[in-house]
Amino acid sequence: MVKYARCNALLSLALDASGEGCRYMSKADTEDGVVEDMSKHLVSMHQVDANELVANIRATTKTTRK
Numbered sequence: 325m326v327k328y329a330r331c332n333a334l335l336s337l338a339l340d341a342s343g344e345g346c347r348y349m350s351k352a353d354t355e356d357g358v359v360e361d362m363s364k365h366l367v368s369m370h371q372v373d374a375n376e377l378v379a380n381i382r383a384t385t386k387t388t389r390k
């Protein structure tokens with residue numbers, strides 16, 4: 325089982341480094357891991373305050389089988 329969240333579920337207009345819609349997907353074994361990884365991505369790639377998005381990250385985190 326893997327937890328994952330998509331950047332574009334959080335920031336629908338986010339663009340990646342090449343100006344395309346951001347398709348970054350954060351995966352981890354735990355929801356906390358997803359929050360941590362996605363927070364780093366949001367700060368470094370999109371310069372947003374990840375603390376304000378933690379609840380949204382958790383709300384959009386899904387679970388899948390490997």
Ligand SMILES: [Zn+2]
Binds near residue numbers: 332338348365
């Ligand atoms: Zn992104």
